[in-house]
Amino acid sequence: MPKKSRVLIVPCSGMGKALGSVGREAAYQVVEELRPDVSDTVCLSLLTMGDPEAQELVRTCPTITIDGCAKACAFKNVQSTGVEPAADFQVADTFREHRDLKVRQVIDVGEPGRELARHVADKVAQAVDGIIGAGD
Amino acid sequence: MVDLPKKKVGLIACSGEELACGTLSRIAVRQVLESQRPGDTVTLCLPLFLTGNEQERAFARFYPTIAVDGCDKQCAKRATEKYSAKVAGEVVVDKLLAEQGIAVDPAWRHTPGPAGIQASHVVSEAIASQVDQILGKDGILRLTESPAQPAAEPEPERATCSCGSGIPISEIQIAGAMVSVLALEPLLEMVHGQLPPGEDGLGPKLLAAVKIYNTVPAEAERDYEQALVREYRKRYSGEGA
Numbered sequence: 001m002p003k004k005s006r007v008l009i010v011p012c013s014g015m016g017k018a019l020g021s022v023g024r025e026a027a028y029q030v031v032e033e034l035r036p037d038v039s040d041t042v043c044l045s046l047l048t049m050g051d052p053e054a055q056e057l058v059r060t061c062p063t064i065t066i067d068g069c070a071k072a073c074a075f076k077n078v079q080s081t082g083v084e085p086a087a088d089f090q091v092a093d094t095f096r097e098h099r100d101l102k103v104r105q106v107i108d109v110g111e112p113g114r115e116l117a118r119h120v121a122d123k124v125a126q127a128v129d130g131i132i133g134a135g136d
Numbered sequence: 137m138v139d140l141p142k143k144k145v146g147l148i149a150c151s152g153e154e155l156a157c158g159t160l161s162r163i164a165v166r167q168v169l170e171s172q173r174p175g176d177t178v179t180l181c182l183p184l185f186l187t188g189n190e191q192e193r194a195f196a197r198f199y200p201t202i203a204v205d206g207c208d209k210q211c212a213k214r215a216t217e218k219y220s221a222k223v224a225g226e227v228v229v230d231k232l233l234a235e236q237g238i239a240v241d242p243a244w245r246h247t248p249g250p251a252g253i254q255a256s257h258v259v260s261e262a263i264a265s266q267v268d269q270i271l272g273k274d275g276i277l278r279l280t281e282s283p284a285q286p287a288a289e290p291e292p293e294r295a296t297c298s299c300g301s302g303i304p305i306s307e308i309q310i311a312g313a314m315v316s317v318l319a320l321e322p323l324l325e326m327v328h329g330q331l332p333p334g335e336d337g338l339g340p341k342l343l344a345a346v347k348i349y350n351t352v353p354a355e356a357e358r359d360y361e362q363a364l365v366r367e368y369r370k371r372y373s374g375e376g377a
Contacts, residue, residue: 011153012181015165020181024153042153042154048186048211048215049215051209074183107167
């Protein structure tokens with residue numbers, strides 16, 4: 001089995017609710033801090049609008065989606081390109097485990113929001129390890 | 137009591153995850169929603185718009201919409217025009233900042249910092265200016281605006297997301313074809329509440345109200361009027377209307 005060298009992390013980046021921003025923050029924590037060598041992100045709207053490079057990327061790299069709400073737009077948009085996400089995470093699930101972490105606002109999630117994002121990012125990073133490891 | 141939404145401008149940000157200007161697009165939109173034009177603007181998540189149903193995709197037909205894109209691929213604009221309606225305005229963040237001589241730091245993608253936030257204010261000012269132009273608040277009367285604006289109660293100033301709100305759509309027969317009309321029910325109710333006894337000017341009043349949220353081709357105005365009067369009477373004929 002060929003080694004899967006890179007995993008795409010695609011958050012929904014929801015504009016209306018702060019948990020969308022937490023998902024976006026979590027994605028950046030994974031691709032820039034936790035697993036910078038084996039993960040990357042791609043613009044969700046570019047992908048959904050049919051950009052050939054973005055579509056080629058999700059066809060060749062396993063994709064993990066992070067959604068801010070139950071509408072699961074990141075998951076559904078990736079699915080709509082004909083690719084099944086390798087894993088998907090809902091920020092709300094992690095929030096239920098850490099209800100003390102009150103997210104400040106959409107523009108700036110604040111320190112509690114970043115901490116909540118870190119909990120999500122840790123889960124995503126573990127999933128990245130599982131996917132990369134499965135290719136060894 | 138009619139719960140008719142005030143005429144607002146829709147803002148759709150690309151939120152591009154790969155680029156600093158994608159991050160600035162969402163920050164700038166939120167600044168307009170929360171601080172600069174809170175009573176005049178509303179947003180919808182672009183991914184929801186892309187996966188949404190007909191009600192969500194009616195967004196740009198209901199609200200004149202400004203697409204705020206991070207780069208010249210203009211995903212927000214293209215998506216809006218593909219699934220809903222032509223945008224009323226557009227801002228391309230990287231182009232705007234280049235014109236202003238502002239160099240974009242790629243690190244702003246995750247951490248805008250003071251310089252990135254300052255750049256986002258340049259973007260939000262450009263958006264707010266377009267909002268004012270669309271609503272005719274820049275002192276210039278827009279011919280595309282109906283003179284008959286709905287009377288709106290003063291609203292508390294807060295950022296608005298139309299996520300899940302569902303814009304009401306009705307299908308009615310106009311000149312033998314089924315046509316989708318946005319916000320028909322509250323508009324009929326509004327006219328009913330305002331109409332003096334005797335129905336004087338019912339057709340023109342209904343047409344003016346419907347044109348607030350719908351595009352009515354000039355050549356079809358008479359057909360619309362007839363259909364709207366018919367729909368009105370279906371609902372209110374029992375009241376002597």
